[in-house]
Amino acid sequence: MSGPHGKTASPFRQPKAVWAVAFACVISFMGIGLVDPILPALAQSLHASPSQVSLLFSSYLVVTAVAMLIVGWFSSRFGAKRTLVIGLAIIVVFSALAGTSGSVDGIVGFRAGWGLGNALFIATSLAVIVASASGGFGGAIILYEAALGLGIAVGPLLGGELGAISWRGPFFGVAVLMAIALVATLAFVPSLPKPERRTSPIAPLKALRHRGLLTMGIMALLYNWGFFTMLGYAPYPMELSAHELGLVFTGWGLLVAAFSVFFAPRLQARFGTAPVLYANLLGLSVVMAVIAAGVSNPTVVIVAVIVSGAFIGINNTLTTQAVMLVAPVERPVASSSYGFLRFIGGGLAPYVAGKLADAGGLSVPFYLGAGTFLLAIPVLASGHRLLRQAEQHAGAGEPVVPTLTPVGDAPCGGTAPVVVAVGDHHQAAAIVDAAARLARETGSPLEVVHVQQTAVVEEQTADTETGDQARAAVTTHLDRLAARGIAATGQILSSVGDHAAAGRVLAQHAAEVNARAVAVGRSPRGPVVQFTEGSFTTALTRSSRCTVVLVDPDSTPRHLTMEALTELRGSTV
Incomplete structure (x- = not known):
C-alpha cells in the first residue's frame, strides 16, 4: 500500500465508485460460503445425493479456473470497467437462473455461468478500486481487504438465514444484491484507460x-x-x-x-x-x-x-x-x-x-x-x-524485497545527511519541505526517499504507481528543492506488500550513509491496519540507529538544534 504519508486520512473518504465496487466485492466473496448452509436441504429437496450436489462447487470452480487464463487478455482488450460490468451482469443472470431451477443438473449448469462472471469480476475489482480511489491508495486497499473479510464471514450467515426460508433464497439474494452493485457500478465508476500493452491469452x-x-x-x-x-x-x-x-x-x-x-x-x-x-x-x-x-x-x-x-x-x-x-x-x-x-x-x-x-x-x-x-x-x-x-x-525485473534505486546524482559522502521518506500522497511535498528545514538547521544535506509499494491481496496485486511515476515524483521534489538552493539527492524504495520490511531496509540504508536523522510522516492506515500488516514507522524506529523524526506538516515548525534533535525520536516537528 502507500508508504509513509502526511496526516492520517480515513480510508472511508472515498468516491462513490470505490464504494460501489467494494459493495460488489462483499457479495462476490460471499459466493462460496453462501451455499454451504443449504447443501443438505438442497439434496433433500431435489432428491439428490451429496455427490450430485457437490457438483455445484465443481462446475463453479472449474469454469472459474479456465476463465482465469483469459481474463487478463479480456480486460486488456475491453478495459477494466467493461470487464467488471460484464462479470457482474453474468453473476446476476446465472444466480437468478439457479434460483429458478428445479433440478440439480440445472443448478450445476447455472453455477458454471456464475463462475465465469466471478472470474471476470475478481480479476478486475482490485484494479478498479485502486484506479478510482481519491482517498489514498492505502485507504482503497483497506476497503478491499475489509470487503473480503466481511464477505467471507457474512456469506454463510446470510446463506443460513435465507436458506432457512428456502434453498432458493441464497441464489435470489445474490442476484438482487449483485444487481444493486451492477447499477451502482454503471452509475458511479468512470471509464478507465485500457493498458498500453495487451496481455496474451x-x-x-x-x-x-x-x-x-x-x-x-x-x-x-x-x-x-x-x-x-x-x-x-x-x-x-x-x-x-x-x-x-x-x-x-x-x-x-x-x-x-x-x-x-x-x-x-x-x-x-x-x-x-x-x-x-x-x-x-x-x-x-x-x-x-x-x-x-x-x-x-x-x-x-x-x-x-x-x-x-x-x-x-x-x-x-x-x-x-x-x-x-x-x-x-x-x-x-x-x-x-x-x-x-x-x-x-x-x-x-x-x-x-x-x-x-x-x-x-x-x-x-x-x-x-x-x-x-x-x-x-x-x-x-x-x-x-x-x-x-x-x-x-x-x-x-521488479524487486520482490524492498530495494533502493538512486534517482539523479548519487549521494555525496562525507557529511551525514537527513533522510526523508514519503509516499505518493498530497502532503508529500510538505513533509519534504519540513525535512529540508531540519537539514538546513543542522547543516546537513537532504536525501529524499520515495516509497513505491505493491499490495498483494488474495491472488490479486495492485501497484501504487509505475516506476516512471515514482521517478517523476522524486525528480519533482529535487527540482523544487534545487530552485530554493537546497542540496538534495533522491532514491526510490520499492516494496511488495510488506511495510515493516521496507522500514527495516530504510533503517539499514540510513546506517550505511551515517544519516543524522530520518524524517517520516504519519501513516494514513490507522493503528489496527498497521498492526495487521506491520508498521513502516515502527519497524524503522526499532531498527534505526539514528534519530527518527515524525513530521506533521500541519503543525507550526520549530527551530531545532542537534541537541534537541536527539530527544525527538517519535516526536512531532
Missing part, C-alpha cells in the same frame, strides 16, 4: 514453464483440494439445519478473515514464508484427519471445521505472497496462472470426494483431503531454495 499457460511458479501452483492445487473437500462435505455429518450451519460457517469465516488479515503477515515477518506454510499445511492435515476419524460425531466435525478457519486464513495470504515472490513473469500473468491451478484443484476435489464417499463412506474423502494437505509440504519443499532466493533477489 496464452501467457498464463506459458508462464507455468517456470519451475518456481509451477511448484507453487501445484502446492496451491493440493491445498485447495483439501480445502474444498471440507467445504463441500463437512455440512453433511454436522446434521444441522440451514440456520445452524450458517452460524457454524460464520464462525469459520470470522477465523479465516482474522488470521488472513491480522496474523498471517505477522507470522510471515517473524518466521518467514516457507516455515509458516510448512507448519500451517501440517496443521490443516491434522484437522482434516480429525474430521475423518470423528465423522460420526457432529460435535467433533463442527469444532474442527471452525478451527480450520485459522489455518485457511494464513494459507490464503501466504501462498499468494509466495507465488509473487517466485514468479519470474509479470504479476497479472502470475496471478492468472496461479488462479488457474488453485481453482482446478478446488473444482475437481468435490467431484472426486463424492465418488469416494459413495464407494467407501463419508470419512474417505476427508482422509484424502488430509493426505493432499500433507503432500503439499514436500511439493513446497522442492521449491524451498527458489523461494529463499526470491526473498533476496528480484524477479521479472
Whole structure:
C-alpha cells in the first residue's frame, strides 16, 4: 500500500465508485460460503445425493479456473470497467437462473455461468478500486481487504438465514444484491484507460514453464483440494439445519478473515514464508484427519471445521505472497496462472470426494483431503531454495524485497545527511519541505526517499504507481528543492506488500550513509491496519540507529538544534 504519508486520512473518504465496487466485492466473496448452509436441504429437496450436489462447487470452480487464463487478455482488450460490468451482469443472470431451477443438473449448469462472471469480476475489482480511489491508495486497499473479510464471514450467515426460508433464497439474494452493485457500478465508476500493452491469452499457460511458479501452483492445487473437500462435505455429518450451519460457517469465516488479515503477515515477518506454510499445511492435515476419524460425531466435525478457519486464513495470504515472490513473469500473468491451478484443484476435489464417499463412506474423502494437505509440504519443499532466493533477489525485473534505486546524482559522502521518506500522497511535498528545514538547521544535506509499494491481496496485486511515476515524483521534489538552493539527492524504495520490511531496509540504508536523522510522516492506515500488516514507522524506529523524526506538516515548525534533535525520536516537528 502507500508508504509513509502526511496526516492520517480515513480510508472511508472515498468516491462513490470505490464504494460501489467494494459493495460488489462483499457479495462476490460471499459466493462460496453462501451455499454451504443449504447443501443438505438442497439434496433433500431435489432428491439428490451429496455427490450430485457437490457438483455445484465443481462446475463453479472449474469454469472459474479456465476463465482465469483469459481474463487478463479480456480486460486488456475491453478495459477494466467493461470487464467488471460484464462479470457482474453474468453473476446476476446465472444466480437468478439457479434460483429458478428445479433440478440439480440445472443448478450445476447455472453455477458454471456464475463462475465465469466471478472470474471476470475478481480479476478486475482490485484494479478498479485502486484506479478510482481519491482517498489514498492505502485507504482503497483497506476497503478491499475489509470487503473480503466481511464477505467471507457474512456469506454463510446470510446463506443460513435465507436458506432457512428456502434453498432458493441464497441464489435470489445474490442476484438482487449483485444487481444493486451492477447499477451502482454503471452509475458511479468512470471509464478507465485500457493498458498500453495487451496481455496474451496464452501467457498464463506459458508462464507455468517456470519451475518456481509451477511448484507453487501445484502446492496451491493440493491445498485447495483439501480445502474444498471440507467445504463441500463437512455440512453433511454436522446434521444441522440451514440456520445452524450458517452460524457454524460464520464462525469459520470470522477465523479465516482474522488470521488472513491480522496474523498471517505477522507470522510471515517473524518466521518467514516457507516455515509458516510448512507448519500451517501440517496443521490443516491434522484437522482434516480429525474430521475423518470423528465423522460420526457432529460435535467433533463442527469444532474442527471452525478451527480450520485459522489455518485457511494464513494459507490464503501466504501462498499468494509466495507465488509473487517466485514468479519470474509479470504479476497479472502470475496471478492468472496461479488462479488457474488453485481453482482446478478446488473444482475437481468435490467431484472426486463424492465418488469416494459413495464407494467407501463419508470419512474417505476427508482422509484424502488430509493426505493432499500433507503432500503439499514436500511439493513446497522442492521449491524451498527458489523461494529463499526470491526473498533476496528480484524477479521479472521488479524487486520482490524492498530495494533502493538512486534517482539523479548519487549521494555525496562525507557529511551525514537527513533522510526523508514519503509516499505518493498530497502532503508529500510538505513533509519534504519540513525535512529540508531540519537539514538546513543542522547543516546537513537532504536525501529524499520515495516509497513505491505493491499490495498483494488474495491472488490479486495492485501497484501504487509505475516506476516512471515514482521517478517523476522524486525528480519533482529535487527540482523544487534545487530552485530554493537546497542540496538534495533522491532514491526510490520499492516494496511488495510488506511495510515493516521496507522500514527495516530504510533503517539499514540510513546506517550505511551515517544519516543524522530520518524524517517520516504519519501513516494514513490507522493503528489496527498497521498492526495487521506491520508498521513502516515502527519497524524503522526499532531498527534505526539514528534519530527518527515524525513530521506533521500541519503543525507550526520549530527551530531545532542537534541537541534537541536527539530527544525527538517519535516526536512531532
